Amino acid sequence: MTNITNTASSTNQQLKEAYFTASQGQLIWQRFKRNKSALAGAWVLIILILSGIFSPFLTPYDATIAGRDKGYLNGAPQVPSFCDDNGCSIRPFVYTYERSRSFKTNFRWVSEEKVELEDRRYLTFFSRGMEYTFLGIKFDRHLFGVDKGMVHIFGTDSTGKDIYSRTLTAINTSMAVGTIGVLIAFFLALVIGGVSGYYGGKIDSVLQMVTDTVRTIPNIPLFMALAAFIPDTWSSEERFFFISLVLGLIGWTTLARRIRTHLLSERNQEYVLAAQLCGASPSHVIRRHLLPSFTSYIIVDLVISFPYMILSETALSFIGLGLKDPVNSLGVMLQNVTSADVLLNYQWYFIPVIFFIVLVLAFVFVGDGLRDAADPYADTNK
């Protein structure tokens, strides 16, 4: 009997010890795991990001004009099926398609799947297709393809580009823009917030004025004003980097404020004084002593600011000041749904919109979960 209570109390002791010796990051992770919706969001997010990164492999065709299907413009999605009137097969298959126009379609050219029972086109897996470079190595294997012709599970757009391929590539681009933007914003926030919080006093007041001013100007109009600098002659890569830069140049204010507030409360601690007495330079104290004390909070803030970056990119691209059509970004994909023609005739253009909403929602869920988990008072409140 005593034995049992002993082991129970010792595991309890161990748990307590683990709790008190855990690092900031471990504690946050512990709390985060308990939040089911945030965890689900994290899984969705990971899947989306991975499918963005591995998009060249996961998609059957090149997302640019090189991968277009001339025979299937504005084509409806082809749904692979296992069975038809000719019986079933283990391998999924699609049918061929054709372009036609008739009285029925108001004499508009329509690409349609044509059900010819004899002409089944089986999906092939790990099939050879177009070459692509991934991590500097050339590959030609794709997750799936079709043995004859081409397959478009999300349909095609007006130039015959595969919407499925475009969507996954777009996730990649938008994430890349977001990442670069967040990194630039992070760097600026670190420098400005760090200096402002560490020195305090007059420097702090001046820097806070600047931060507040930038915060007061509405972001999107400011983005637009900056993006308007882009000359038409720039290549899509240059545009891409400029847009990321613009997003970063404006998005730093919230994070800078947080870093400053934290530093202001930390800088009078004894360990900072000790470091200063040892002759450490301000930048050393900030980098090696102050920032590590709240790295996890910075990470949380970065995740929270991510969806705003993606939203800003889509907004910019949407009004035509951001990325433009040869580049596949979520904003460009959204821009393509802006006509009544699409809603009436080509509803599959909306599929990327779903991906976009799910991506942003997943980020918001994860960000919210992380914020709750990073709140040191979360446990005491409940």
Next chain:
Amino acid sequence: MLQFSKFFAVRAMLAILTLVMVSFIVFTLMELVPGDCAERYVAFKNSQGSVITPEDIQIERVRLGLDQPYVQRWGSWIINAFQGEYGNSCILRVDIAQLLGQKFWLSLGLCLSALLLAYLIAIPVGIIAATSKNAVLNNSLRLVSYLGLALPNFLLALMIMLFSTVYFGDSLTGLFSKEYRDAAWSTDRVMDFLGHAWLPIFILGWSATAFAIQTVRALMSDEIGKLYVTAAAARGVSGRRLLMRYPARHALSPIINSVGFDLNRIFNELPIVALILTLTEAGSLLIEALARSNDQQLAGAIIFMLTASIVALNFVTDIILALTDPRIRRSIVG
């Protein structure tokens, strides 16, 4: 009273200082755009058939005052801007104040109505969400506010517009019917305007409402758990009286404080929503100026006016806060 006037003076100074800095940023942006007004004006003349020499550009520069040093031009720009004068647009060659005039007030009206709508919905809903223990209600509210972020206003506007075009045959766009577009203000025109304005107001208010609900809910649930509320409940205060008298009053001041940022958020959406719903107001002029004609004078004026209204609103909310909360009066700057 002395304390309050001191507070008022400090805040007014800070607001003006912020505006000066905003004007500096905006003016610098305008200057950075390649090419200046003189070149554009002369290029326009050139396209009309007259022969242009570099001297002409120089003369034009002197005429427009572009040869003066940067700081001096900024100084005169901001002095004029505070008087509501923004000079001429160099693309359209009309007076900007005249061009914007009514359009700007229309936009501001739309945005403020959207803000009002957001808080009219958010305050009661947020308080209910914070006090109710109903998990279904809470979770669905949470989802709605997440969607407020994930479903950007422009997407919402687009969907509503497309659906109404296709299924009702009315695109719901614009701010006026055809016959009232250029008419003078009259009762009929106001009614016509209201008949059109509800959609942009709703769409502009959409994500602001979602955010405001989140804020109100978080603040209320923070306050409800506090001891003074328990103490009041122990004294026998209950129900709505308890909520309104104790936690709601305390939650109010951070909410008033955040109104300025909500207006900022609504302004963010304004140009894009204006583009989709083809509203003829300042938002669409801004897009026009930036995306199409590269008219930096006009764009700068619009951005400055938008920011100025945010600064003004922040100033007003600060004063209201100081009037309602003596603690803030005492802290002067903080």
